Amino acid sequence: MEETKKISAAVIRRLPRYYRYLGELNESGVQRISSKELSAKMKVTASQIRQDLNNFGGFGQQGYGYNVKYLYDEIAKILGIDRPHNMIIIGAGNLGQAIVNYEDFEKRGFVIKGVFDNNPEMEGKTIRGIPVMMMDAVSDFIKRNEIEIVALTIPKKAAKEVGKLVADAGIKAIWNFAHTDLNLPDEVIVENVHLSESLMRLSYTIANEGR
Template sequence: MENREISKAVITRLPRYYRYLGELLESGVERISSNELSTRMKVTASQIRQDLNNFGGFGQQGYGYNVKYLYTEIGKILGIDRQHNLIIIGAGNLGQAIANYANFEKRGFIIKGMFDINPRLIGLVVRGIEIRGVDDLEQFIKDNDVQMAALTIPKTKAPEIADRLVNAGIKAIWNFAHVDLNVPDDVVVENVHLSESLMRLSYRVCSMQDRKKEEERKARGES
């Protein structure tokens, strides 16, 4: 497949297509039209066609999409047909929750190790993954061909650790610490902030309630 630039907005939507297609595959569906996919995903059929046409040759008029092919191709675009070796820095609540989630491995994300500074945690094993002291960080990254790191440490500690990770050759940081990281251009950062997601949810529920109140007021004839 040709390797052309795909817009960020499309990339953001791909994991959702991937999930739906995976479910279709599991239930034995071999092909699907953009209209059917549209009904299931609650996205317009034209959006689906536009998104998937980015990759060319997936859909055929009157035939629909070949689910397995599309699933495999989207997997390749997302890079989850390859193995990514990952470490977790910060083996507290969040770090351990991530380590305990077995499904990341199914997607090719292999958690090689966890790191912490708390001596009470060092040496413990979470789902077969040992917690190590941060002194070993650089050597471990080299020895285990680690590419990605999840940062689940307090924000005050994150910039210093991020610098160490980058100097040790880490190319991708999954950042849960509430701080924006400065990294060189050849390193990518994906910020995950549950509280920001919650605030968006709060905004949506509040504006919905306000709209409803406004409609009720109008219905009562109040201005």
């Protein structure tokens, strides 16, 4: 709530990657690391690492470097993954099922409480033990189960409408896999995963390689 300075999107984009590397170092039993060593591993400058981290506090120690486990835990706090987040999936197609079945999200505290679809044949089924429900139940479910996040894995055509529906139901954030922008009020957080755009960037690089 204090909100001193605004953290740039570029920094936020890098944070999960730091977190991943620190997690791996921690797993391997590494206890300390300097920005220089980490920079070599991650192929970024040591200066950038120090600048990025110092947006959030002084986590290191002169002459020593950073304690891996400590920094790892601090970044978890910054990322807000030091506590669970309730999530539902809307769209029980292949992609929705892939997300449900990918257990690592749950390990990170993203708890999938339900899956929703509008195909009556799916009703009553479960995916990895999680019940599939019909769309008419979604608003109620969000309110009663303190759902913070909706993963939208439905076709583009329906996405704007369903986005509005869950926004009205009080969802905090939408993880949007539909190939469209949702155009919701500013207080609804939207994180887009546009796979087709990613594939086009790849194609661009192929077409224009030679760097």
